Amino acid sequence: MNKNSSNIMALAPNTSNKRETVCIFGTGDFGRALGHKMIQSGYPVVYGSRSTQISNLIPKDAEVLSHAEAAQKAAIIIIAIQRQHYNFLIPLAEILHGKVLVDISNNLKLNQYPESNAEYLAQLLPGSRVVKAFNTVSAWALQSGTLDASRQVFVCGDDVEAKQMVMNIVRALSLTPLDKGSLLAAQEIENYPLQLFPIWKFPIFLSLGLTAFFFFYCLALDVIYTYIYERNNFSFFIAITIPNRVCPVMALILLALVYLPGIFAAIIQLYRGTKYRRFPDWLDKWMLCRKQLGLIALAFASLHVVFTLVTPMRAFVSWRTSKGIISQVLNNKTEPLSNTNAWISDSYLALGILGFFLFVLLGITSLPSVSNNVNWREFRFVQSKLGYLALILCTAHTLVYGGKWFLSPSAYKWYLPNIYILALIVPCAVLVVKFVLIFPCVDKPLTQIRQGWERNPKHSEQSNYIINKSAV
């Protein structure tokens, strides 16, 4: 019903409708779409336009008047015109005095103007009550009623009553208003629709960088080295073998990077003896993108799982298997089952499966609709306890799998360590330090600090108020 309702939904009859008239300045795409939707929701709509002629595109039930006439008919005026043309509102200042002006404009790039459009409008017309709203909704989504994307409408403004009036309209249009505070938030709201996954930016660039590094590292050791010294052309390793070496390494390192800032925070708090001082900026930023790092790690882990599972389907692998069996036959010697090998192979597979299972569980609980249904204690239990368990299992998986290469000199081609050794540095460091931190002699003072105790209370005098973000 959500999908196509607006097409069917009837216009409200005039008789018993008590909704207040809304005025819209501007007859562009968005102004028309918004007006159409409002009429459907029972609001009488009047357009203010320079020319009252171009009425054929405007919703049938709407009136079109001059700006001054239209403004007089309504308490709320939606300014569906571009910032460059705001000047023409100045002569109307008297009529607009006391009215609620809804700024719905967007810019073409981030921070295009020194002040937000809504603040600029409020400066031009100091007697009006300016509210920022609707800029995050697309005209297309409004009109088609599909709204696959967000239904959230961010609202801000200095006048609480005006904001309430606009939020009521938002609710009547089946959208969800979200109060973002005073008009100073308008800049941020105007930047919002221009953003392309801002908190994902750092984790994604980090992952791309590391992935490229490990890819070329493997390429050098597995393809180029083999070609030069063993005359084997294994260029097809680029398609599956190397990605399947890079993916698990990336997954493990990124998962460890999710838990590393918490370790740093604990050490800093222990060292300072107080939680009432701001963390360094890089640590704050790192902590805010832990969820993203974790989800990218999960993506790499999933790719690793699928890449591994297709192994038996690869031409190279079936050729290698056949070769092994044929050589056994020709040498007339059947290899016995090595119990150690069976144990190693089965246990690294089992560790990997369990680790991946917990990892997926973490991913599912980070879905907004799931995390909304758990309390704080449950959320911390899953993200912290189960998260560390997943890290331990994945590290053990890598250790058991790659263990045999650590001491074998043939694994050090060009004196470079195998990629498994590189992958284990960060996770092992995190786990070792975490292990130290849960010792009672370290854990007790840390818990005290986090409950507000200060080793040296003078410190707090210098600090601004901030709750340290290491609480998780």
Place this chain on the structure above:
Amino acid sequence: MNKNSSNIMALAPNTSNKRETVCIFGTGDFGRALGHKMIQSGYPVVYGSRSTQISNLIPKDAEVLSHAEAAQKAAIIIIAIQRQHYNFLIPLAEILHGKVLVDISNNLKLNQYPESNAEYLAQLLPGSRVVKAFNTVSAWALQSGTLDASRQVFVCGDDVEAKQMVMNIVRALSLTPLDKGSLLAAQEIENYPLQLFPIWKFPIFLSLGLTAFFFFYCLALDVIYTYIYERNNFSFFIAITIPNRVCPVMALILLALVYLPGIFAAIIQLYRGTKYRRFPDWLDKWMLCRKQLGLIALAFASLHVVFTLVTPMRAFVSWRTSKGIISQVLNNKTEPLSNTNAWISDSYLALGILGFFLFVLLGITSLPSVSNNVNWREFRFVQSKLGYLALILCTAHTLVYGGKWFLSPSAYKWYLPNIYILALIVPCAVLVVKFVLIFPCVDKPLTQIRQGWERNPKHSEQSNYIINKSAV
């Protein structure tokens, strides 16, 4: 807590409670469940009933009176009786004058009556303020407090104030009201609980039809042909081999069908030179079910992945592998590794894995709670850019895998093309036309048209107002 709270939740003491009394006409299942829930939320409830005897099933704290007496005690009266019995309300018209009547009735089939029950009620009692609500909630869900299904309550009515009163009750019962406009929307709201995935209907029937066609196509070529001409009984292909041929074909075709209507829309807009004219109806409908087509395509792709991954576990496959190895041994000839084969096998696997990975990403972002947290630009980036990338990867996967059969005459059993060739027609067409459309000489006028420019402004005079749905 959401789950079992209502069982524990205490009834409000009478002393300080300021909620207004609610009257319920009818003591059936739903009337009782609603009354019970309202009492829990602090509303005094009075039942209107023909007989005041059958009180043992009614919530303890509720009063039971005659209809007239009960109605006088409350401003809001919930009509929990069936449409057939609405007539008996006519004698009460005077008492009900000005009261808010909440119609909660449902019908047994879609569009059972010419007008909705709520409109019928409003006609019978023109002096009352009728509001449609609560019909989408089940008595069982209300009572048990589990509410695993939807918490949304659609509300509509001509009187805004009456609607607000009802929506406040909805909120007090921990449900989410959704304002659907005037009483004309009641028909749609009454049809809603009777619907069984209406927007899924066309995509599912299309998929079933195509699946059946491809299944019998494969059955003819792979099982029947082989049986007739080669005397091999491969009937067990029905279980895995053929489904694993049909699934990828379906996934690829359906994914291409997601992007085909956008192509059509662009061509139509370019041809017409304006976006201010309605698309043909079939295109409109097609565009509204793109998400469903995409999700069904994802289901087929997932099945294809699992069917492929179990391949090495199949008795037939291990028999074929053994046979190959044994024949190599007996002929005393070891086949060398073909670099070309290794490249082909590895690259179609890698392409498929990456395509499927993007496909799953598209599926996750179409989850309501995820798409609610992205802005319009991010949503379009994922659904359009990543979607096309997934289509390209999946098409390449099929091309590399099936490529060797295109030119081989043995692949044309009964002069019919192999199924891979059929699968590639739509996706290749979509990709070729899309490639043409992104050329600057085509893209520039199209962008202008979508921004509102018209080649021949006269056209718009004839058209109704509509924003073309090709904006995505």
Place this chain on the structure above:
Amino acid sequence: MNKNSSNIMALAPNTSNKRETVCIFGTGDFGRALGHKMIQSGYPVVYGSRSTQISNLIPKDAEVLSHAEAAQKAAIIIIAIQRQHYNFLIPLAEILHGKVLVDISNNLKLNQYPESNAEYLAQLLPGSRVVKAFNTVSAWALQSGTLDASRQVFVCGDDVEAKQMVMNIVRALSLTPLDKGSLLAAQEIENYPLQLFPIWKFPIFLSLGLTAFFFFYCLALDVIYTYIYERNNFSFFIAITIPNRVCPVMALILLALVYLPGIFAAIIQLYRGTKYRRFPDWLDKWMLCRKQLGLIALAFASLHVVFTLVTPMRAFVSWRTSKGIISQVLNNKTEPLSNTNAWISDSYLALGILGFFLFVLLGITSLPSVSNNVNWREFRFVQSKLGYLALILCTAHTLVYGGKWFLSPSAYKWYLPNIYILALIVPCAVLVVKFVLIFPCVDKPLTQIRQGWERNPKHSEQSNYIINKSAV
């Protein structure tokens, strides 16, 4: 934007702000975090504190006064102090008369005190209007603005108007208020943040118990028996082989346990001839945790799928395969393809894949954001019809896979039945009884009973009002 907005969000200018002053008693972590957030949302905040000196940690724009002075400035007072110190409020009773007191306290363990903190506060200050709120939100989440966990704020109180005022503040802080009724609900709300997945407890303990039992059962039959009687050390079976036997058994049994209570309910209703009597308590509880049982079953099924798919990668399996091929070569006899084996192997794989596919579909529709978008009929269709289909497919998968062992005497080591036979008892029983229940001669009276018909209406006289939970 949701993530880091609060850091950037500007404080509201004093000029045009019309929000009412809020007073906060207590300058602890939570009091400060809440005050900070309120100032960001435009509320003037005044702190009541014993000492007005420790002002350096308090938000800059807040005033700090004595308790009495602060209380006089605001209509809403947030009590951010611990229950033990509530006594000191008694001298302020006169000033606090008629004010809205918001109790935000939490306890350290479930049901720590006989009455909830909020009720205790209401007893101490009978003239004040106590509202319970905010206790489910963490100070850290409020301050950092991340709010990855729940945004829901449970609110309860006896005074409707006071509750509305608090809920407006909750909304202004971008949180979602949820009205839980009168102050008697405070105990439950105070227990909420202390809970750790309460409805998951029984399903998880049941699963752990059954898993342990089946694990040791398999260990005895597969590892110990083999070691004693066949002198084979298969200890490495512990890593993959045994888990992959336990997981599918658990998944099947738990899935059957999801549908078993519905069967019991139907039988009880048929026997009693009425739906107006409460089910036994164990059945009620069982029914409320069906979703959790189903999700745990899905987890086991997923593990089974991955454990199965890694089979070809196991050292033991490739050793066994090689041994088989080599023995064929050495005996110079090539085994022909057994059509029956191919059929059995392919069909149990296909049945399992389809069953798992439906199972995953059930899991996805139980995500809160998906189930919110389907109506009651659709939800029942998926959970009941598709659920039974999944159960049938999974049972058939096990029957076809394990079928050959039923009649083979070698499968009965130590006279104990194979684990597959144990696994099939519950699902087969459920399916057989369900099959009986859908016969018209049984289904018709059951449907009548569920629509309210009673065989022996006297019964209802004794019963309290309850809608039986078997409706689903």
